Amino acid sequence: MKILIATQNQHKKLEMEAILRNASVTLLTLKDLNDFDEVTEDGDTFEKNASIKASYFGNKHQMYTISDDSGLMVDALNGAPGVHSKRYSSTGLDEDNNQKLLNSLKYTTNKNATFVSNICFYDPFLKEEKHFTGRVEGTILEKPRGTNGFGYDPLFYIENYQLTYAEMSNDLKNKVSHRSIALSKFKEALHEIINH
Numbered sequence: 001m002k003i004l005i006a007t008q009n010q011h012k013k014l015e016m017e018a019i020l021r022n023a024s025v026t027l028l029t030l031k032d033l034n035d036f037d038e039v040t041e042d043g044d045t046f047e048k049n050a051s052i053k054a055s056y057f058g059n060k061h062q063m064y065t066i067s068d069d070s071g072l073m074v075d076a077l078n079g080a081p082g083v084h085s086k087r088y089s090s091t092g093l094d095e096d097n098n099q100k101l102l103n104s105l106k107y108t109t110n111k112n113a114t115f116v117s118n119i120c121f122y123d124p125f126l127k128e129e130k131h132f133t134g135r136v137e138g139t140i141l142e143k144p145r146g147t148n149g150f151g152y153d154p155l156f157y158i159e160n161y162q163l164t165y166a167e168m169s170n171d172l173k174n175k176v177s178h179r180s181i182a183l184s185k186f187k188e189a190l191h192e193i194i195n196h
């Protein structure tokens, strides 16, 4: 079974490929198809945005497709940046997003946050979709730590490991991350999907 990974984010693409490496499917990426389309993600939930991306690319290429919509939900900010994580600051650059987050939490003692990933599997032949969610709880540090990964990784600290995502090796992040939890649920459902 061939599955298209519908993300234009190269960091996510690498993580998704690594996590799905041992699943019995052939993975293709948008880059393999020379498709650099950006889709408008105007949903107000991760699920809706994941659905917009997977159905757009799945219908376009007539392929089974998975997408990821993800983001950071900070308790003291009532769940922000949430679905707006990528464009939290006006530039949307990781460094500026992180700085805005630090500024927003400067006078707040509650630093609890949750990373959320929603994976959508879309079948363009039956026009059906399935969703899988992963969540990881952590805290936002007062200063970035580590240089791996992308986005908010240097600020997201996980107590159990005493590490930020950016201090983890790729292998460790891919074992414990919100994206890995959601993709593991997808992998478990693959058998049923393939024999559908």
Ligand code: ITT
Pocket: 006, 007, 008, 009, 012, 041, 053, 068, 069, 070, 071, 072, 085, 086, 097, 149, 150, 151, 152, 153, 165, 177, 179
């Ligand atoms: P695609 O839509 O093409 O998949 P994207 O980067 O636009 O790529 P999203 O709309 O889902 O993806 O935005 C997710 C943003 O949330 C991402 O740009 C980061 O700012 C943040 N984010 C999600 N997962 C993350 C992770 O594992 N580590 C750090 N930041 C993450």
